[in-house]
Amino acid sequence: MSTQQALWLPGIGQDFVVGPREIDAPGPGELLVRIVSSGLNPLDWKLQDKPFIYVQSFPAVVGEEAAGTVEAIGDGVTDFKDGDRVFFQGHIGNRLCTFQQYCIVNADLVAKIPENISFDQAASVQVGIIPFAVGLYAQQPEGLAHLAPWEEGGKDKYAGRPIVIMGGTSSLGQYAIQLARLSGFSPIITTASLHNAELLSSLGATHVLDRRLSTTALKDAVAKITSAPITLAFDAISLPDTQQSALDIITGGGTLIIVSAQMVENKGDGKVIHAVFGSFHPLPNREMGKRFMPVLTQWLAEGTIKLNTVEVIPGGLNGIPSGLQRLKNNLVSGRKLVVHPWETA
Ligand SMILES: NC(=O)c1ccc[n+]([C@@H]2O[C@H](COP(=O)([O-])OP(=O)(O)OC[C@H]3O[C@@H](n4cnc5c(N)ncnc54)[C@H](OP(=O)(O)O)[C@@H]3O)[C@@H](O)[C@H]2O)c1
Structure with a gap:
């Protein structure tokens, strides 16, 4: 051999x-x-x-x-x-x-x-679930240093805080919705082709908006869902138009996590664009990866993550x-x- x-x-x-x-x-x-x-x-x-x-x-x-x-x-x-x-x-x-x-x-x-x-x-x-995990829960500068739902006190930690996830049907989007659900984010608003709405609702999305809506229409639809400021968005697609829509939807001081190179201009209104390299292999993310792997096995066994x-x-x-x-x-x-x-x- x-x-x-x-x-x-x-x-x-x-x-x-x-x-x-x-x-x-x-x-x-x-x-x-x-x-x-x-x-x-x-x-x-x-x-x-x-x-x-x-x-x-x-x-x-x-x-x-x-x-x-x-x-x-x-x-x-x-x-x-x-x-x-x-x-x-x-x-x-x-x-x-x-x-x-x-x-x-x-x-x-x-x-x-x-x-x-x-x-x-x-x-x-793994490639689907790790980008959101690193982007949101890893320590800075790799992530936004939120408390992960697998850590003590992390489950439902962000209850009542809205999140927008662009491209919920993508592999990254499906796992992002589920981690956001475990973290307690609410509402969880995502964009997708509407024939996938039932799937995404079953994963934890509270609202599924047509991904073909214009930025203005998306913004209006989000405003009808919640009056709370949108301070966090995850763009699982990260094409120029999805990045632009997500950037427009978050409020000043909010953060947009992207999974490719930045393709839009940040106009300096206090919004942060954070590009994530979704891997546990770089040294700063390694300890987090080691802690997460046994939890992932357990979550799959229990059906916590679909x-x-x-x-x-x-x-x-x-x-x-x-x-x-x-x-x-x-x-x-x-x-x-x-x-x-x-x-x-
Ligand atoms: N930074 C990183 O570490 C990292 C890691 C892995 C992947 N990525 C990147 O992440 C992206 C997604 O990867 P993936 O494997 O999750 O993709 P995927 O599963 O192949 O995504 C396909 C889905 O994307 C949705 N989609 C396509 N264009 C869309 C749009 N404009 N708005 C909303 N949804 C749209 C479609 O949903 P509908 O069927 O509902 O229309 C389709 O089902 C890729 O660009 C990939 O290169 C980055």
């Missing part, structure tokens, strides 16, 4: 190609995981289109989240054993990315999969390029795409 199949990105603007890659040995504090299911994310097609910190050299393996079984254990790891079912967020570098059949993970930031959750479901969680609907793309690693194309063309609504790397022909 010295080589595996991986999906290689030869360079910017080039096509992905499946080919062999060595299997890495876990170093101290690391695990080698046999990947059963690997999640697709918009970042993966963006990495194909233009340079980004996530890829430091080519040819590159990308892929940001997966679920699988522990295959080998590095020195000093005591919490895991061979065969454990785990899910995790990938990280920068070919050995840590997830569009391959095996990858290395840092044992500190791995969560165990509860028995009631499938590998496919587990592969769809997972995205998952669609398995056939063809193993060969199925990824068509899936990424669907994400790029906005042809995926309310579901997460995953592949099974071991089905690669």
